Amino acid sequence: MKRSxxxxxxxxxxxxxxxxxxxxxxxxxxxxxxxAPATTAVPRPRADAVRNRERILAAAREAFVESGSAAPxxxxxxxxxIGNATLYRHFPDRASLVHHVVLFTMGRVTASAExxxxxxxxxxxxxxxxxxxxxxxRIGALCPMLADGFDGEHPELxxxxxxxxxxxxxxxxxxxxxxxVRTDIGAGDLMVALSQLSRPLPGVGCLDTDxxxxxxLQLFLDGLRAPARSELPGSAATLDDLRQKxx
Numbered sequence: 001m002k003r004s005x006x007x008x009x010x011x012x013x014x015x016x017x018x019x020x021x022x023x024x025x026x027x028x029x030x031x032x033x034x035x036a037p038a039t040t041a042v043p044r045p046r047a048d049a050v051r052n053r054e055r056i057l058a059a060a061r062e063a064f065v066e067s068g069s070a071a072p073x074x075x076x077x078x079x080x081x082i083g084n085a086t087l088y089r090h091f092p093d094r095a096s097l098v099h100h101v102v103l104f105t106m107g108r109v110t111a112s113a114e115x116x117x118x119x120x121x122x123x124x125x126x127x128x129x130x131x132x133x134x135x136x137x138r139i140g141a142l143c144p145m146l147a148d149g150f151d152g153e154h155p156e157l158x159x160x161x162x163x164x165x166x167x168x169x170x171x172x173x174x175x176x177x178x179x180x181v182r183t184d185i186g187a188g189d190l191m192v193a194l195s196q197l198s199r200p201l202p203g204v205g206c207l208d209t210d211x212x213x214x215x216x217l218q219l220f221l222d223g224l225r226a227p228a229r230s231e232l233p234g235s236a237a238t239l240d241d242l243r244q245k246x247x
Contacts, residue, residue: 055080057104113167123175140199182228188237
């Protein structure tokens with residue numbers, strides 16, 4: 001009886017000279033079923049690269065709060081404990097560094113607002129926790145968003161800003177709805193005061209402001225309690241007011 005050759009024909013390999021390693025088909029198994037194609041894994045950044053990036057962002061955030069977004073790259077690298085080459089490898093120019101510092105800060109402040117409202121026993125306690133935590137996150141590093149030449153309309157920044165604004169407005173509205181926070185202020189008032197009270201004055205040598213910042217922030221927070229004991233001049237400031245620089 002003549003042996004069938006159909007199986008041999010089905011698995012006949014292509015000529016060696018025409019095989020493309022990037023697209024070659026995996027051989028069949030003994031059951032005639034080809035194994036699932038291997039997926040190409042997206043390479044993950046090395047752990048040391050991730051740590052360096054976070055150190056750079058934290059160091060740049062501190063430097064920007066103290067000296068503005070024009071702080072020297074040498075100073076940022078020194079604070080991060082890295083060489084200039086490593087800094088430039090992660091952020092090749094100042095615009096890139098400022099962009100990512102703002103994203104980094106907004107992300108951390110947003111997380112703080114959401115955690116405060118979820119975990120504190122009442123909305124005023126949540127507002128207090130958020131305000132002090134945002135000061136520790138150097139919320140003043142967001143000031144470049146209000147500066148000329150900053151690309152505040154970058155899609156990444158618009159998305160991060162929207163999420164942050166929603167978190168802060170939700171937190172403040174919860175306190176006002178509960179009758180715990182005066183109703184004649186807006187989220188813009190909160191963020192401006194927070195930024196001003198938590199960073200050093202420009203052009204002075206007093207950089208160790210942490211020991212004063214939380215005292216002054218608590219005084220400010222006590223002034224937000226309802227019922228209001230005074231009438232504020234002007235109208236409540238929104239976050240949109242800050243973007244339009246109308247203050």
